[in-house]
Amino acid sequence: MRSILTAAQIEARLLYRDGLMLVLDKPAGLAVHAGPGGGDNLERYFSFLRFGLPRPPALAHRLDRDTSGCLVLGRHPKALRKLGKLFQEGKVEKVYWAVARGRPQQAEGRVDMPLKKLSTRNGGWHMVVAEDGQHAVTDYRLLGGTEELSWIECRPRTGRTHQIRVHLASLGCPILGDTQYGETPQQPLHLHSRSITLPLYPSRAPVSVTAPPPAHMLAALTACGYSQQQHEQQAQAGGTA
Template sequence: MTPQEIEARLLYRDGLMLVLDKPAGLPVHAGPGGGDNLERYFQFLRFGLPRPPALAHRLDRDTSGCLVLGRHPKALRKLGKLFQEGRVEKIYWAVVRGRPAEAAGRIERPLKKLSTKTGGWRMVIADDGQHAVTDYRLLGSGDDVSWIECRPRTGRTHQIRVHLASLGCPILGDTQYGDADRARGAKLHLHSRSVSLPLYPSRAAITVTAGPPAHMQAALAACGYSRLQHEADQQADRADGGDAARP
């Protein structure tokens, strides 16, 4: 990724934080085997500061959308406290197989990491797992697919993926949690749609929105997401980028 390409993904910038539109398929940091990752490009986002920004939270490799970075250690401590206290409102969009029995609801099922026989791992619902809560509502539906908004109230690994699968509605492209037969080769249809952070006590919460990525467009359109909505998303992203241009 060039400096111009990473900067083009900047949705918001101020003195404390940056918000990036993370591409699907790129991990946020290097794994044990190394390889390309988003952190290696943070050096291009210093904007005059002596060190690059750092991750305030994480998104899975295959999840796209809003990713928050702190610009310096003091900012990271402040952002970390907001995330830890559950004061960051996060909205995700998912396109799933099928349709949930209820159009809206709360999924409150504990999650636990389970090792597999192949040496990997997956998250499972277990009574002795960690408390996990996701609120959801149906935004639209089509032929055997649904467009769902999720608001996670806790931040467990793979939480939204496992919770939606537990409704009988695995996310499109999620071969690990139930879409293996019909989505082989498809990208994960999970997008971090927006984040809202009460970063400054004397100001309203900062809300940043990311339009859905290209690989989700067809499935969203099948659920009622229109071209007009997509154009409005692009305009909103450009407006955020304009704000971000200010130091």
């Protein structure tokens, strides 16, 4: 299979590096690992990110194929165990940006709706809100918008599959490009893992990493009030967008 990313290109997407972990700016449209049907995936390029270690890094968590932004990798097994425990115990603060169709009734709030995976007739699957599903909670805040669109910050408190996508759709605000949960197939998914904060070292401040929004989201974000210069300055200063 032909490689799409070169060593220089994958290294250029590195947002953070230390002895335990790497944080990559994952491109939208690329799966993090190989699926049943094969195809290109991000794990194929991890050998370019060893930086002198005997083995490549590995995924500490996952993002959907069409979601961009902060993706954490552990550099060795001990680091992966430590990172896995932080994710499992809910100690990792994750912030996502979405541009959605419509506007939530409240400018901020919490969606507390259990989710369940259902198979479809064509052999696929999707997630639905169901009383017998897994506990799922997302906090959200409206950051800007137009008459038709909303720029929404989401902080998932659980890590269910497609959680933000289903929860926003349940508010009547399907994410742009999300054909699975209410949108028409006109553009890529407008969901971005904006930042991630991990209390990785007990004697230091938590590690906080921010990813710039991808090119395909910039037009919609700008229409909703996003100023790239303003928000990148806030991110560098450790502020919240």
